[in-house]
Amino acid sequence: MDSLASVLQFLAAFLDALVDADVLLLAECSLDLEGHLVEIDRITDSIYDSVNNGVYRAGFAESQTAYDEAVTDVFDALDHWDEVLADQRYLAGDRLTLPDVRLFPTLIRFDECYHTTFKCNRQYLHQYDNLWPYLRDLYQTPGFEETVRMEHIKDDGYYQGEITPIGPGLDYDQPHDRDQLSSPDETTARPS
Numbered sequence: 001m002d003s004l005a006s007v008l009q010f011l012a013a014f015l016d017a018l019v020d021a022d023v024l025l026l027a028e029c030s031l032d033l034e035g036h037l038v039e040i041d042r043i044t045d046s047i048y049d050s051v052n053n054g055v056y057r058a059g060f061a062e063s064q065t066a067y068d069e070a071v072t073d074v075f076d077a078l079d080h081w082d083e084v085l086a087d088q089r090y091l092a093g094d095r096l097t098l099p100d101v102r103l104f105p106t107l108i109r110f111d112e113c114y115h116t117t118f119k120c121n122r123q124y125l126h127q128y129d130n131l132w133p134y135l136r137d138l139y140q141t142p143g144f145e146e147t148v149r150m151e152h153i154k155d156d157g158y159y160q161g162e163i164t165p166i167g168p169g170l171d172y173d174q175p176h177d178r179d180q181l182s183s184p185d186e187t188t189a190r191p192s
Contacts, residue, residue, distance in 0.1 A: 036092060044098055046077070047091070047099055047102055050073045050074060050076070050077035051078065052105075052106050054070050054074040055070075055118050055120050058070035058071045059114070075120075078131060081130075082128045082130045085130035085131060086130050088181055089134075091103065104144060107125060107131065107138075108139065111124050111126055112150060133177065133178050136174060136175075137176045137178040
């Protein structure tokens with residue numbers, strides 16, 4: 001197994017045989033799209049470098065230059081993916097894939113924590129035309145919402161167990177209409 005994607009493909013195939021596909025998020029993901037795995041790996045690596053790790057590079061920067069570079073990487077990537085998501089439902093096309101699963105934790109934490117705590121404050125995620133509905137689409141996909149504990153995100157992100165921030169109080173269940181970007185047989189989310 002050469003990569004995380006290969007490991008997750010193996011795991012998804014193994015678990016799919018044991019668990020109902022409606023219950024298991026990995027079984028719903030197209031982790032094994034033949035001919036697309038190189039592109040999926042490229043997107044996964046790009047998202048990790050610029051967004052997943054980028055927010056931490058910004059938050060723990062020890063110089064203005066390091067912070068500026070990290071924040072620029074984060075928002076250049078978010079701007080790019082916002083444009084891509086104008087024309088397709090998911091990062092790699094019409095199917096939920098590993099890059100979507102990998103990006104979700106950072107996006108769900110962004111406005112709630114990273115914007116303020118890690119000083120990634122050029123723009124809120126909910127101000128993006130396509131990333132915000134995309135995040136709600138993922139959140140409403142079976143298996144995603146169950147992984148979110150907003151009080152833990154806020155407590156851990158702000159490093160203060162006694163006081164949990166109230167805001168921003170975003171509604172991740174509001175309709176997103178992103179299912180219109182996929183063909184009917186490609187949808188995996190609950191109706192919006």
